[in-house]
Amino acid sequence: xxxxxxxxxxxxxxxxxxxxxxxxxxxxxxxxxxxxxxxxxxxxxxxxxxxxxxxxxxxxxxxxxxxxxxxxxxxxxxxxxxxxxxxxxxxxxxxxxxxxxxxxxxxxxxxxxxxxxxxxxxxxxxxxxxxxxxxxxxxxxxxxxxxxxxxxxxxxxxxxxxxxxxxxxxxxxxxxxxxxxxxxxxxxxxxxxxxxxxxxxxxxxxxxxxxxxxxxxxxxxxxxxxxxxxxxxxxxxxxxxxxxxxxxxxxxxxxxxxxxxxxxxxxxxxxxxxxxxxxxxxxxxxxxxxxxxxxxxxxxxxxxxxxxxxxxxxxxxxxxxxxxxxxxxxxxxxxxxxxxxxxxxxxxxxxx
Ligand SMILES: *Cc1c(COP(=O)(O)O)cnc(C)c1O
Numbered sequence: 039x040x041x042x043x044x045x046x047x048x049x050x051x052x053x054x055x056x057x058x059x060x061x062x063x064x065x066x067x068x069x070x071x072x073x074x075x076x077x078x079x080x081x082x083x084x085x086x087x088x089x090x091x092x093x094x095x096x097x098x099x100x101x102x103x104x105x106x107x108x109x110x111x112x113x114x115x116x117x118x119x120x121x122x123x124x125x126x127x128x129x130x131x132x133x134x135x136x137x138x139x140x141x142x143x144x145x146x147x148x149x150x151x152x153x154x155x156x157x158x159x160x161x162x163x164x165x166x167x168x169x170x171x172x173x174x175x176x177x178x179x180x181x182x183x184x185x186x187x188x189x190x191x192x193x194x195x196x197x198x199x200x201x202x203x204x205x206x207x208x209x210x211x212x213x214x215x216x217x218x219x220x221x222x223x224x225x226x227x228x229x230x231x232x233x234x235x236x237x238x239x240x241x242x243x244x245x246x247x248x249x250x251x252x253x254x255x256x257x258x259x260x261x262x263x264x265x266x267x268x269x270x271x272x273x274x275x276x277x278x279x280x281x282x283x284x285x286x287x288x289x290x291x292x293x294x295x296x297x298x299x300x301x302x303x304x305x306x307x308x309x310x311x312x313x314x315x316x317x318x319x320x321x322x323x324x325x326x327x328x329x330x331x332x333x334x335x336x337x338x339x340x341x342x343x344x345x346x347x348x349x350x351x352x353x354x355x356x357x358x359x360x361x362x363x364x365x366x367x368x369x370x371x372x373x374x375x376x377x378x379x380x381x382x383x384x385x386x387x388x389x390x
Pocket of ligand 1 (some may be wrong): 100127128195225226227228229230231232280281327329330357358359
């Protein structure tokens with residue numbers, strides 16, 4: 039029998055912790071698979087395309103990497119409660135870690151724009167949900183005010199512990215490959231993750247653990263692309279609700295990551311996102327949520343435009359699990375009609 043890998047914060051304690059800092063709360067976050075694609079890479083025209091599948095985190099998204107650090111520190115510093123604004127996954131993660139810590143959790147969400155699975159996760163863990171008749175950006179502004187008033191510890195990515203913890207994903211990618219990739223692609227919403235990955239690669243380079251850093255390739259949805267346009271979007275709209283954000287908190291971090299790495303931040307359409315989500319599932323058997331597929335959609339676009347060379351090592355981060363948002367899957371409803379439970383009828387329904 040092999041022992042479970044040590045908890046994420048213990049594994050990277052040297053890079054993250056204060057001396058003798060305790061991390062009693064863990065749900066088994068991190069150590070997510072880096073999967074070398076066989077069919078998807080061939081289809082896109084890349085010989086070495088990897089998927090960093092963050093859907094295997096305890097609450098099904100990469101948010102757990104930073105939340106575990108933020109909630110450990112909130113608990114050890116005597117916070118009475120935690121609070122966050124969320125498009126869904128931050129709420130699911132905060133609710134779970136707060137439950138484990140025995141802290142009340144408040145989440146502020148844009149009404150009608152949160153995927154069903156994410157709501158269920160926050161509810162079952164006992165978080166108190168407040169729906170606002172507004173978007174994520176407005177919810178975050180209010181939550182920051184509540185934090186300033188000392189009502190509760192804010193565990194959005196404006197909390198530096200969140201981005202510190204999220205660096206671990208960059209370290210895992212390098213550890214798994216034995217080197218950094220040439221390029222790393224991911225969706226950009228509030229822009230914390232692209233900021234954290236770049237910081238992580240830069241830290242590893244500073245420690246002498248890698249010799250180069252990848253180009254950072256960020257992708258927003260066409261209807262929620264403030265960084266691409268160079269100005270906030272007042273009413274962001276996309277089927278990829280996790281990146282439905284019009285005024286990213288880590289805007290400056292994202293543009294620095296883009297410019298310092300020689301990368302780019304571009305946008306993709308909802309149709310391209312849904313096609314990429316389907317292809318990741320059809321060709322590799324991995325179910326990610328729509329936002330997660332934005333990086334794959336973007337890589338396809340760059341590769342077909344000759345802006346990624348086929349021999350480059352490319353990693354796409356699949357940020358969250360598809361089961362969180364089953365409603366977004368474009369199903370072929372017709373094939374679900376029932377037939378008689380008889381071999382002939384079933385054979386004919388199978389089309390054989
Ligand atoms: C939070 C989230 C994003 C966006 O990450 P940012 O750090 O806000 O840019 C993308 N995909 C999923 C699944 C998320 O939960």
